[in-house]
Amino acid sequence: MNALTRRGLLASTAALAATPRLAHAAGHSGKVVYWHHFTSQEEFTGLKRVMEIFKQKFPDIALQQENIPNPEYMAKFTAAVVANTRPDVTMVAAERLPDMLAMNGLVDLTSRVNAWPNKVNYPDDRWKGSTANGKIYGVPAFTFVDWTYYRKDWFEQAGISGPPKNLEDFVTIAKKLTDPSKNRYGFGMRAGPGGAAYLIDLMEAFGSKFVVDGKNAMDKAKVLAAVKWYSELHTVHKVCPPSVTNDGFRQIMEGFKTGQTAMTWHHTGSLTEMVRFFKPGEFGTAAKPAGPAARVARLAYLFNGIMKADNIDAAWDWISFWGETDPSIAFLEETGYFPASSVIAKDARITGNPLYQAAAETLGFGTLPPAFVGMAGWSQNSVLPEFQKILVGQSTPEKATDAMLKGLDAALN
Amino acid sequence: MSRSLATRIAGISDTKAWPWLLLAPSLLLVFAVIIYPTISGIDLSFRQMRLNRMDLGIGYVGLRHYLALLDDPIFWISLQNTAVWVFGTVALELACGLVIAVALDYELPGMRVMSVIILLPWFLPLVVAGNIWALMLDSRLGVINAALQGLGVIEGFKAWFADPDWALPAAILVETWHGFPFFGLLLMAGLKGIPSELYEAAAVDGAGFWHRFIHIQLPGLRMIIVATVVLRAISLMNSPELLLILTGGGPGRSTQVLSLYAFQKAYREFNFGYAGALSVVMFLLLMTCSWLYVRYSNALRED
Numbered sequence: 001m002n003a004l005t006r007r008g009l010l011a012s013t014a015a016l017a018a019t020p021r022l023a024h025a026a027g028h029s030g031k032v033v034y035w036h037h038f039t040s041q042e043e044f045t046g047l048k049r050v051m052e053i054f055k056q057k058f059p060d061i062a063l064q065q066e067n068i069p070n071p072e073y074m075a076k077f078t079a080a081v082v083a084n085t086r087p088d089v090t091m092v093a094a095e096r097l098p099d100m101l102a103m104n105g106l107v108d109l110t111s112r113v114n115a116w117p118n119k120v121n122y123p124d125d126r127w128k129g130s131t132a133n134g135k136i137y138g139v140p141a142f143t144f145v146d147w148t149y150y151r152k153d154w155f156e157q158a159g160i161s162g163p164p165k166n167l168e169d170f171v172t173i174a175k176k177l178t179d180p181s182k183n184r185y186g187f188g189m190r191a192g193p194g195g196a197a198y199l200i201d202l203m204e205a206f207g208s209k210f211v212v213d214g215k216n217a218m219d220k221a222k223v224l225a226a227v228k229w230y231s232e233l234h235t236v237h238k239v240c241p242p243s244v245t246n247d248g249f250r251q252i253m254e255g256f257k258t259g260q261t262a263m264t265w266h267h268t269g270s271l272t273e274m275v276r277f278f279k280p281g282e283f284g285t286a287a288k289p290a291g292p293a294a295r296v297a298r299l300a301y302l303f304n305g306i307m308k309a310d311n312i313d314a315a316w317d318w319i320s321f322w323g324e325t326d327p328s329i330a331f332l333e334e335t336g337y338f339p340a341s342s343v344i345a346k347d348a349r350i351t352g353n354p355l356y357q358a359a360a361e362t363l364g365f366g367t368l369p370p371a372f373v374g375m376a377g378w379s380q381n382s383v384l385p386e387f388q389k390i391l392v393g394q395s396t397p398e399k400a401t402d403a404m405l406k407g408l409d410a411a412l413n
Numbered sequence: 414m415s416r417s418l419a420t421r422i423a424g425i426s427d428t429k430a431w432p433w434l435l436l437a438p439s440l441l442l443v444f445a446v447i448i449y450p451t452i453s454g455i456d457l458s459f460r461q462m463r464l465n466r467m468d469l470g471i472g473y474v475g476l477r478h479y480l481a482l483l484d485d486p487i488f489w490i491s492l493q494n495t496a497v498w499v500f501g502t503v504a505l506e507l508a509c510g511l512v513i514a515v516a517l518d519y520e521l522p523g524m525r526v527m528s529v530i531i532l533l534p535w536f537l538p539l540v541v542a543g544n545i546w547a548l549m550l551d552s553r554l555g556v557i558n559a560a561l562q563g564l565g566v567i568e569g570f571k572a573w574f575a576d577p578d579w580a581l582p583a584a585i586l587v588e589t590w591h592g593f594p595f596f597g598l599l600l601m602a603g604l605k606g607i608p609s610e611l612y613e614a615a616a617v618d619g620a621g622f623w624h625r626f627i628h629i630q631l632p633g634l635r636m637i638i639v640a641t642v643v644l645r646a647i648s649l650m651n652s653p654e655l656l657l658i659l660t661g662g663g664p665g666r667s668t669q670v671l672s673l674y675a676f677q678k679a680y681r682e683f684n685f686g687y688a689g690a691l692s693v694v695m696f697l698l699l700m701t702c703s704w705l706y707v708r709y710s711n712a713l714r715e716d
Contacts, residue, residue, distance in 0.1 A: 071657065071661075072680075074680055074681065074683075075676070075679070075680035078464060078679075078680060078683060081464075082464075098465070099464075099465045099683060102464065102465035102466065102467060102683075103464050103465060103467075103683070104467075183569070183570075192575075192661070192663070193661050241552070241553075241572070242552065242571075242572045242575060243552040243553070243572030243574075243575045244572075244575060245572075245575040245663055245664035245665075246552075246572060246574040246575040246580075246660065246663070246664065247575075251551075251553075254551075254553055254554065255553060258553050258554070260553060373465050373466065374465060374466075374682065376681055376682075377677075377681040377682030377683070377684075378682075380677070380681050381677050381678075381681055381682060384661075384663070385662065385663055385665050385666055385669075386665075388663045388664040388665045389664070389665035389666070391664065392575075392576070392577045392664045392665055392667075394577060394665050395665070411682065
């Protein structure tokens with residue numbers, strides 16, 4: 001029989017102390033259905049890796065992921081709530097939270113989040129997008145930081161010193177880099193699916209608010225200035241490709257990658273695709289240019305929330321797992337998506353990459369996207385079509401602004 | 414026991430209730446899957462029902478949604494686009510389907526294989542077909558643009574879905590490609606049902622292709638044409654998927670149709686009451702148009 005040593009005693013004590021944690025990790029079981037709207041191959045690969053690591057830690061939880069295309073996400077969500085066929089866990093974009101809550105579609109996670117040891121790794125603003133009326137409804141999984149992609153090689157050839165710092169510079173540079181005879185345009189504007197968000201950002205950059213105390217607080221003159229500036233990029237300065245009104249995410253990416261556009265706005269989520277496509281030095285990233293009233297770039301935290309409490313312990317295991325280092329870094333490696341945790345964001349693989357400097361800069365001034373009940377409907381059914389009408393010559397900035405203001409009134413009343 | 418049960422059943426079977434008892438399971442099923450959802454949908458159109466504004470309640474609002482429709486310019490644009498979308502697509506699909514069916518009716522070598530190949534677009538899910546065509550018509554990488562430019566039809570690559578004059582026609586062409594096999598298949602089956610004696614008699618009378626088509630094939634297909642047109646029009650009117658993928662209703666409202674508008678109202682604004690009213694209007698329009706079409710096409714006429 002071995003004698004009990006001091007070292008052995010300490011080791012045994014440490015092992016015993018760890019036992020409840022291990023038992024907790026392995027204790028929950030059952031099936032967890034996870035709805036998400038990942039789109040790209042990189043995202044699927046990243047999710048697969050996260051799920052593999054999860055499986056190692058929680059072998060008794062059968063995780064089933066289900067992909068719902070983003071444009072149909074709220075339709076499926078609504079149907080699931082109405083028909084009570086809810087998945088356990090759903091992905092939650094901050095701008096969708098008010099609508100999801102209004103349908104009573106999410107479970108209050110406040111007590112679990114407050115008791116979660118990793119909560120301290122997230123600054124307060126990280127929780128803003130998943131908090132309503134003082135209650136927390138989701139755990140941040142990763143972050144998208146808005147920024148500008150620009151063709152560094154073209155900038156150098158044209159003698160342009162650097163990416164635009166403000167909107168005036170932006171127009172000047174875009175015009176300089178436009179040459180329709182070569183099918184080359186200064187700016188790949190997204191005025192197709194998903195394009196409303198960029199115009200809404202500009203309205204804020206020109207100084208307008210949206211909703212205050214549940215009322216329409218838009219400043220017509222400032223909104224008009226934003227709509228005018230943005231639409232004139234195409235209608236007056238002709239710096240956007242002719243396909244602009246049909247250009248969604250895929251099209252702006254292809255436009256930039258095929259050498260049709262010199263600059264485009266997106267977020268950190270597409271960095272991996274760019275890095276894989278371009279040679280080093282061909283493109284750069286920059287913080288979005290400042291508007292006359294504010295420099296607006298969004299920090300879009302993607303959350304995971306729980307839709308039903310049937311297997312809530314296992315569901316919590318899954319959503320809180322995204323806050324751990326291994327899955328966050330694995331997901332970053334596959335997708336380029338920033339971890340939401342500020343502790344993990346200090347990882348050398350992020351801080352050592354110069355392409356991420358623009359994101360780090362944006363983290364300093366970036367804000368969450370506006371979120372209010374009716375936001376999704378207003379932006380997609382009013383803002384985008386009215387803006388498109390200007391671009392194709394069916395409307396004017398003045399008429400479109402009136403229609404957008406009216407649309408917001410209708411959404412709120 | 415079994416004797417008394419049999420006697421009892423025999424007793425009931427002599428009553429007037431017996432046919433209703435036999436029909437009861439089917440009637441229940443019809444009520445559950447057709448009548449109840451329809452009534453429920455109509456009921457919805459008279460209610461407030463905004464899922465993200467439950468503070469407004471779900472009470473009855475009378476004809477408010479229907480009156481709002483009359484003042485809604487997007488409704489009228491959608492109605493106009495729906496007419497173009499449905500009539501244009503059905504007409505093109507019918508024409509293509511008819512040509513294909515008549516061609517495949519000839520017993521030539523390779524026609525069996527051809528008839529399977531021609532059906533392929535119909536087998537493709539609409540989402541896949543939509544995305545394939547979005548890529549083929551893409552203004553940067555699209556092969557159709559490349560081909561048209563190569564043939565000298567267009568000067569540069571054209572953004573078909575970004576042009577308000579071309580977006581709807583381009584979408585109609587894509588839908589036609591996807592849907593014409595539906596007509597082709599059913600019309601081909603109809604042609605196979607025409608007695609060969611009619612063709613033989615026509616040949617004896619010296620009838621050529623055109624006379625054979627006008628006087629034998631077309632009249633023989635009348636019932637099938639009417640049925641397929643009604644079915645396809647219903648399907649097109651009710652499904653916004655392709656336009657959702659290709660244009661999302663844009664640019665502006667150029668490709669906005671009623672089904673897409675109802676979808677957007679329901680699932681982007683969560684205004685199920687208003688979407689319900691739109692659906693009821695579509696339902697009434699379809700019922701009326703189908704009735705008029707069947708009546709004036711003489712499809713039910715006894716020859």
